[in-house]
Amino acid sequence: MSSRAGSIPAGLFVPAAVGGGLLLLPLLALLSRIEWAAIPRLLVAPETANALGISLVTALTSTALCLVLGVPLALVIARARGWVATLLRAVVTLPLVLPPLVGGLALLSLLGRGGVLGDALAEAGIRIPFTTVAVIVAQTFVALPFLVISVEGSLRSLDPVYAEAAATLGASPTGVLFRITIPMIAPGLLAGTILSFTRALGEFGATALFAGNAEGTTRTVPMAIYTAFNGAGVTQDTALALSLILITVAVTALAVLHGRTAGDRAAA
Numbered sequence: 001m002s003s004r005a006g007s008i009p010a011g012l013f014v015p016a017a018v019g020g021g022l023l024l025l026p027l028l029a030l031l032s033r034i035e036w037a038a039i040p041r042l043l044v045a046p047e048t049a050n051a052l053g054i055s056l057v058t059a060l061t062s063t064a065l066c067l068v069l070g071v072p073l074a075l076v077i078a079r080a081r082g083w084v085a086t087l088l089r090a091v092v093t094l095p096l097v098l099p100p101l102v103g104g105l106a107l108l109s110l111l112g113r114g115g116v117l118g119d120a121l122a123e124a125g126i127r128i129p130f131t132t133v134a135v136i137v138a139q140t141f142v143a144l145p146f147l148v149i150s151v152e153g154s155l156r157s158l159d160p161v162y163a164e165a166a167a168t169l170g171a172s173p174t175g176v177l178f179r180i181t182i183p184m185i186a187p188g189l190l191a192g193t194i195l196s197f198t199r200a201l202g203e204f205g206a207t208a209l210f211a212g213n214a215e216g217t218t219r220t221v222p223m224a225i226y227t228a229f230n231g232a233g234v235t236q237d238t239a240l241a242l243s244l245i246l247i248t249v250a251v252t253a254l255a256v257l258h259g260r261t262a263g264d265r266a267a268a
Helices: 002-006 010-032 037-043 048-077 082-097 100-111 118-121 132-156 161-168 173-184 186-203 207-212 223-226 234-268
Strands: none
Touching: 010 234, 037 048, 037 234, 048 082, 048 132, 048 186, 048 223, 048 234, 082 132, 082 161, 100 118, 100 132, 100 207, 118 207, 132 186, 161 173, 186 234, 207 223, 223 234
16 A cells, blocks of 8 residues: 555645546535434425436436447447447447537437427327436437446457357357356446446436426426525525435435446456
8 A cells, every 4th residue: 555655656646636626525514504403304205205216217218228229339330340349338328428419309209399390299199308218318319428438348348258158058049148248248338238227217407408307297306406505496405415316316326336346346
């Protein structure tokens, strides 16, 4: 430990401490404002229950969609080569670097009134923007890359000899996928699922533009927190309680992922 510390120039400790403080102190300040004794009462309030219910249902649904769509996409990318693989990875990672509001505008341009598909859907009696379905679509849009990247990384590190051996023994491609490949990439799949759920639960920007902020329909936990500090919706005390929930989910997800990584290292 001392040898590692000694290799770091002394002048770097000050900016390192400032950087750590910049990350930690705002969270500690937020926690200091919470009235802990009032947390149970705030969490059972109707406006809190509505936001939590919508967030949980939509986040779980979007995570399921990420699994259904993301695992096949990761398989295609992992098997692709050359410029095709590069292009597919760029498409998958783009939502990670796009400003969230741009993602919401893109979804509106596709599915909203006057959009590429929006008018055709409207003629068929299907309206997606500013509904609960819009929340799920927005969450899936921003959360899908986390699952695809995690699964694709696991697939690329997987030794193909097992799948090849199963194929030579007569296993079908579907059998190889569900009996060999998926069980062997289970840690990466679990990590991607947790990250996708956490990202979906905390999604705000694309949801705000594409789904709106209607109480009981599209007002998720992040939207409720935002409206509380703009003079509408839940109280600021309730917003702080909801923030605590999001922080707890994020910390739990990090703990699970850290435990999985530590377990993998120990097994190796």
